[in-house]
Amino acid sequence: MAEVRLTGVTKRFGRDVGIEDVTLTVPDGAFVVLLGPTGAGKTTTLRLISGLETPDAGEIAIGGHVVNDLTPAQRDVAMVFQQYSLYPHMTVRDNLAFPLRSPILKTPKDAIAARVREVAEVLHIAHKLDNKATALSGGEMQRVSIGRALVRQPQLFLMDEPLSSLDAKLRSDLRIELKRIQADLGATLLYVTHDQIEAMTMATHVGVLDRGRLVQFGPPKEIYENPASLYVAGRLGLPRINALPAGLFPGAPAGAKTIGLRPEHIAQGEGQPARVVRVEHLGDQTRLHLTLDGHDVITLTDVHTDLGPGDTVAVAPRNPLYFDARGARIT
Ligand SMILES: Nc1ncnc2c1ncn2[C@@H]1O[C@H](COP(=O)(O)OP(=O)(O)OP(=O)(O)O)[C@@H](O)[C@H]1O
Numbered sequence: 001m002a003e004v005r006l007t008g009v010t011k012r013f014g015r016d017v018g019i020e021d022v023t024l025t026v027p028d029g030a031f032v033v034l035l036g037p038t039g040a041g042k043t044t045t046l047r048l049i050s051g052l053e054t055p056d057a058g059e060i061a062i063g064g065h066v067v068n069d070l071t072p073a074q075r076d077v078a079m080v081f082q083q084y085s086l087y088p089h090m091t092v093r094d095n096l097a098f099p100l101r102s103p104i105l106k107t108p109k110d111a112i113a114a115r116v117r118e119v120a121e122v123l124h125i126a127h128k129l130d131n132k133a134t135a136l137s138g139g140e141m142q143r144v145s146i147g148r149a150l151v152r153q154p155q156l157f158l159m160d161e162p163l164s165s166l167d168a169k170l171r172s173d174l175r176i177e178l179k180r181i182q183a184d185l186g187a188t189l190l191y192v193t194h195d196q197i198e199a200m201t202m203a204t205h206v207g208v209l210d211r212g213r214l215v216q217f218g219p220p221k222e223i224y225e226n227p228a229s230l231y232v233a234g235r236l237g238l239p240r241i242n243a244l245p246a247g248l249f250p251g252a253p254a255g256a257k258t259i260g261l262r263p264e265h266i267a268q269g270e271g272q273p274a275r276v277v278r279v280e281h282l283g284d285q286t287r288l289h290l291t292l293d294g295h296d297v298i299t300l301t302d303v304h305t306d307l308g309p310g311d312t313v314a315v316a317p318r319n320p321l322y323f324d325a326r327g328a329r330i331t
């Protein structure tokens with residue numbers, strides 16, 4: 001069991017808030033993605049769970065045991081850092097084998113070699129096993145860092161933007177691999193990313209952090225469809241949700257200041273007239289940049305559209321989300 005439970009956890013750095021009063025239960029075997037802009041407290045959360053930081057207040061439990069007083073080594077947690085942490089003078093093979101060579105583990109040599117090869121193959125790095133860690137590209141280093149966590153097969157993985165410096169093809173391959181590995185091991189995984197697709201496709205749960213506070217936690221679909229605030233609504237969805245004055249369209253409820261319209265939630269051919277500013281052909285998707293009463297609006301349109309700059313198109317909300325003056329959702 002590797003359920004992770006944070007209860008009222010606070011960590012400050014002088015006057016700066018790392019995280020503030022975070023209470024969160026990560027179910028055993030869950031794949032949790034933490035979202036939030038830079039400085040929101042994502043890395044701090046992972047470092048607190050791994051034992052690299054000590055909370056100022058609150059309790060952290062892994063598998064039902066309070067771990068506040070345990071060292072990182074005693075927690076059986078593998079962390080992949082935002083900055084790669086490889087031994088530069090060692091080969092890829094030795095970097096990968098290192099976590100298994102701990103005398104406490106007593107892992108036989110041939111078992112280590114087999115495990116290293118297996119992980120190297122999964123991460124498409126087997127052809128670089130004899131390279132020095134310094135003789136690798138950024139993406140290769142990142143894969144070795146992930147490998148160093150995977151070889152150990154712990155119950156809990158913490159990964160801080162592990163795929164951020166990989167190209168699109170490798171990213172999508174490893175996305176699938178990571179998800180598979182996590183499912184095979186039945187491991188619990190906390191994962192930080194800024195990537196839309198990673199969050200939507202890999203996560204069983206998404207946690208949204210705002211200046212150190214956990215503002216929503218739930219399945220990605222729920223976070224997307226039912227955000228508690230304008231802030232949360234803006235964390236998922238690409239192109240981003242359109243945040244417009246509520247009065248721009250008829251039908252806003254009392255107290256609504258802002259109407260949130262996801263690009264796919266705008267109907268064309270009825271409603272308010274908007275002017276086309278730009279048509280962006282992305283291959284599988286065509287984005288329509290509009291201006292409506294001086295406000296920018298982005299929506300999607302037919303890939304074969306004949307609309308062009310200067311044209312007028314009528315638009316109306318579908319499934320609008322309304323928010324009050326403080327950004328809280330009005331339902
Ligand atoms: N060691 C530290 N000393 C001082 N302040 C810190 C330290 N670590 C984090 N902080 C502060 O805590 C807050 C949260 O930082 P954290 O690194 O958790 O953000 P993050 O969400 O991981 O951001 P990013 O997306 O940029 O990695 C920030 O204000 C940061 O400046």
Ligand SMILES: [Mg+2]
Nearest residue numbers: 042043044082
């Ligand atoms: Mg960080």
